[in-house]
Amino acid sequence: MVTSHHHRSTTKSSNKPFKSRHATKSFLKNQNKGKVDENPSSSSRKTGHQQMMSKIQRRNKNRQLQQNKQRDHERETKIFKGRDAAPRIVAVVPLCDDVSSSKAVEQLLKSLDIAGNVPETGIFTTWIERFKQRIQWVILRKELLAILDGCKAADFVLFVVSSNTEVDNFGESIIRGVEAQGVSTTLVTVQNLETVEPAKRRPDVKKSLLSYATHFFPTTAKIHDLDSPQEAPNVVRSLCTQNPKGVNWRDARSYLVAEEVRYQNDQVAIAGVVRGRGLSADRLVHIQGFGDYQIDKICAYPLETRARPAGDAMMVDSGNAELEVLETPTENQDTLSELGPEPEAAMEDINDAVSEAPTNFSESRRGVLLDDHHYFDDDVDTPNVAYEIPKKVPKGTSKYQQAWYLDGEDYGSESEDDDEDDDDDDDGDHKMEDMETGARPEDGEEGKAGPAMTEYGTEFGEDAKSEMFLDPSPDQELAQIEAFRNRQKEMEEDREFPDEIELPPQVLARERLARYRGLKSLRTSTWDKNEDRPWQPEDWDRLAQIHDYRGTRKRAINEALTGGVDPGTRVLVYLRNAGPEIAESYRPERPFVLWSILRHEHKQAVVNVSLTASTDYEGEAIKSKDELIFQIGSRRLHINPLFSQAGGTGPNNVAKFERFLVPGRTSVATFVGPITWGNVPVLAWKRGDGERDWELIGQGSFLGVDRERVVAKRIVLTGHPCKIHKKVVTVRYMFFNTEDVNWFKAIPLFTRRGRSGFIKESLGTHGYFKATFDGKINPQDAVAISLYKRVFPRGSTEFQE
Numbered sequence: 001m002v003t004s005h006h007h008r009s010t011t012k013s014s015n016k017p018f019k020s021r022h023a024t025k026s027f028l029k030n031q032n033k034g035k036v037d038e039n040p041s042s043s044s045r046k047t048g049h050q051q052m053m054s055k056i057q058r059r060n061k062n063r064q065l066q067q068n069k070q071r072d073h074e075r076e077t078k079i080f081k082g083r084d085a086a087p088r089i090v091a092v093v094p095l096c097d098d099v100s101s102s103k104a105v106e107q108l109l110k111s112l113d114i115a116g117n118v119p120e121t122g123i124f125t126t127w128i129e130r131f132k133q134r135i136q137w138v139i140l141r142k143e144l145l146a147i148l149d150g151c152k153a154a155d156f157v158l159f160v161v162s163s164n165t166e167v168d169n170f171g172e173s174i175i176r177g178v179e180a181q182g183v184s185t186t187l188v189t190v191q192n193l194e195t196v197e198p199a200k201r202r203p204d205v206k207k208s209l210l211s212y213a214t215h216f217f218p219t220t221a222k223i224h225d226l227d228s229p230q231e232a233p234n235v236v237r238s239l240c241t242q243n244p245k246g247v248n249w250r251d252a253r254s255y256l257v258a259e260e261v262r263y264q265n266d267q268v269a270i271a272g273v274v275r276g277r278g279l280s281a282d283r284l285v286h287i288q289g290f291g292d293y294q295i296d297k298i299c300a301y302p303l304e305t306r307a308r309p310a311g312d313a314m315m316v317d318s319g320n321a322e323l324e325v326l327e328t329p330t331e332n333q334d335t336l337s338e339l340g341p342e343p344e345a346a347m348e349d350i351n352d353a354v355s356e357a358p359t360n361f362s363e364s365r366r367g368v369l370l371d372d373h374h375y376f377d378d379d380v381d382t383p384n385v386a387y388e389i390p391k392k393v394p395k396g397t398s399k400y401q402q403a404w405y406l407d408g409e410d411y412g413s414e415s416e417d418d419d420e421d422d423d424d425d426d427d428g429d430h431k432m433e434d435m436e437t438g439a440r441p442e443d444g445e446e447g448k449a450g451p452a453m454t455e456y457g458t459e460f461g462e463d464a465k466s467e468m469f470l471d472p473s474p475d476q477e478l479a480q481i482e483a484f485r486n487r488q489k490e491m492e493e494d495r496e497f498p499d500e501i502e503l504p505p506q507v508l509a510r511e512r513l514a515r516y517r518g519l520k521s522l523r524t525s526t527w528d529k530n531e532d533r534p535w536q537p538e539d540w541d542r543l544a545q546i547h548d549y550r551g552t553r554k555r556a557i558n559e560a561l562t563g564g565v566d567p568g569t570r571v572l573v574y575l576r577n578a579g580p581e582i583a584e585s586y587r588p589e590r591p592f593v594l595w596s597i598l599r600h601e602h603k604q605a606v607v608n609v610s611l612t613a614s615t616d617y618e619g620e621a622i623k624s625k626d627e628l629i630f631q632i633g634s635r636r637l638h639i640n641p642l643f644s645q646a647g648g649t650g651p652n653n654v655a656k657f658e659r660f661l662v663p664g665r666t667s668v669a670t671f672v673g674p675i676t677w678g679n680v681p682v683l684a685w686k687r688g689d690g691e692r693d694w695e696l697i698g699q700g701s702f703l704g705v706d707r708e709r710v711v712a713k714r715i716v717l718t719g720h721p722c723k724i725h726k727k728v729v730t731v732r733y734m735f736f737n738t739e740d741v742n743w744f745k746a747i748p749l750f751t752r753r754g755r756s757g758f759i760k761e762s763l764g765t766h767g768y769f770k771a772t773f774d775g776k777i778n779p780q781d782a783v784a785i786s787l788y789k790r791v792f793p794r795g796s797t798e799f800q801e
Helices: 025-032 055-080 101-111 144-152 169-181 199-216 231-241 347-355 474-496 529-535 549-559 580-585 738-743
Strands: 088-094 122-128 133-139 156-162 185-191 223-225 254-257 260-264 267-273 285-287 291-300 315-318 321-327 570-576 593-596 604-613 628-632 635-639 642-645 654-658 666-674 681-686 695-705 710-725 728-732 749-751 756-763 768-773 783-791 796-798
Touching: 088 101, 088 144, 088 231, 101 133, 101 156, 101 185, 101 231, 133 231, 144 169, 156 199, 156 231, 169 199, 169 681, 169 695, 185 199, 185 231, 199 223, 223 231, 260 580, 267 580, 529 783, 604 681, 628 666, 635 666, 666 695, 666 796, 728 756, 738 756, 749 768
Parallel strands: 088 133, 088 156, 156 185, 185 223, 654 710
Antiparallel strands: 122 133, 254 267, 254 593, 260 267, 267 570, 285 291, 285 593, 291 321, 291 570, 315 321, 604 666, 604 695, 628 635, 628 681, 635 796, 642 654, 642 666, 681 695, 710 728, 710 783, 728 768, 749 756, 749 783, 756 768
């Protein structure tokens, strides 16, 4: 019997069927009929964005987004609605020498048949009947600081360029400064275009100017001709109908452009329209060049002041009329205290420890400190424990002192002795000069405490004023040229041989470098802050320390969202304890802005800002602790910053000190200054003799406040291998006596080509020593050790012109 052959069924495989046209999301949803799998697979949609939404749900979501956008738009434009609404602030900025901002405003008003006398400079307001809007023109000269102050508070910035002259370096510096500090809506106009002949070249001129403008402001769509009767009215239309985009850091605070400043009844009164957030009488206000002040009262000050009947509202006499008091300070008003209270916990023990701190550590220990250990010291059995700062409020703290403890803020209880050396800049740290004499007179003894600073920034007590230029003598000019070339040469050597120094034979390394310690790893090794207590600045423990910067910042900014006098209200602000010099300094041709600062922004702290050096700067190299002018939001400060490496500092919160600000590279600038909340823009200027000699050396943003961040200065001592026998090497010229070799014996050695080793023993009496490495080294290689010490930041002072 013949049986039929067939394959086993297990060998048959079914291919994936073709996806039919009915296998859509809606078809599958209807097929499931609302059934939900109790054990969904990992590929199922879980988040709200991944869930399938019905048509009704999508319509509802879009409707909600539209309503939110309309609500935000109405809130932003509310202050511009109505005849008594706030004016639109327009800053008119000339960028060329042959253009006039006053003439530009006159051309715009003439195009709408509005007559009036336009001042050369200053602030004046015009009512535009066609658009039912009020424009406050801020007419500026080609002056750097006046333009920065005017554009900082403006809703619109109107740049005026020339059709015949290119924007010079000073004009380009103005553009970069305005752009870096944050700018609202910008428009670019051109004057004297009709003078370009032949006429067919005029479109090419406008095209070239548009290409230049879009390089700095990409949203610029057109160059407006002020001489054209068709384009000039369109500029005014844009100013009256367009919604300004605003500036984030500025709109999170309250401010007003002063229309009137007067001194009466021993008080300074400033009139203007509240902008940004609501103006609260409990917050401090800042005036550039004078500092921070408390508000005594805020009164309504409408355009037409009429006597009001006496009622429940408080009234004050202002000349011929009584003004309604809108807000007065409460018991929670911010104080003018910059520093925290004196720490009370363990003060007796701390003062004793500081008073007993030796000026020369060679008297108290036998070797250099390496990673919190005193190696090769028979008297020390256990490593030092890092000094821990108490995190709780000390017992007996008063109510006033408790007010200084923010959420996560800690003032610790370390010593208050200030001994920041003025020679931290040099330390003999870069190819020491005066090798013949064997000493640098400007450095002083490294192991001894330098003169104590009485207050931060005392070197800025006298503001450098512009002086009449006098030709220097030939000898002085040669000395200046030599100093400039030495600075450039020093920066080049620092790039080629970073942190490398040479000690003269007459200098004892253990005394010269007594403050330095060794670290196995700059990022992970523990830094014992207790060793730095004798040299920390005065009032260091009273500086604000905020552990949760982001959380505290969020609460301070949210606090400004509610309360205070509503934006758009014309008010008269009375300042407490303000002198008549504020009213005397007010000039109508110069913008005068009153800035309200957020809670705690008056307190002093260790401030870190990110700074990217400008590649266009061509002056002498910027060194750490050089005097610079920093503009941080509404403030302008004299600062001698410390530069350090940007990026993560590792678990030990230690950052490497940088001697120079390298063009094109981002660094962190550290100094003692007022707290600032938010990502506020930062500009760094190097001041010249004249205002046009100012140079923008860098720009960045505010990073945060951190008193515990250690800026560690690194030096490298190098020696020469004179004898090599396999892995054992004899090294010379790193030290010059046996005591120095034994002092630094614990520090690990390394070479430029990547070998590592350690000091085995000293040879002779002239500083030669025998070392062992992990491999044979090249005779052309250099043997080195790295040493570190902490440098403390300096203070800042208010900039005054």
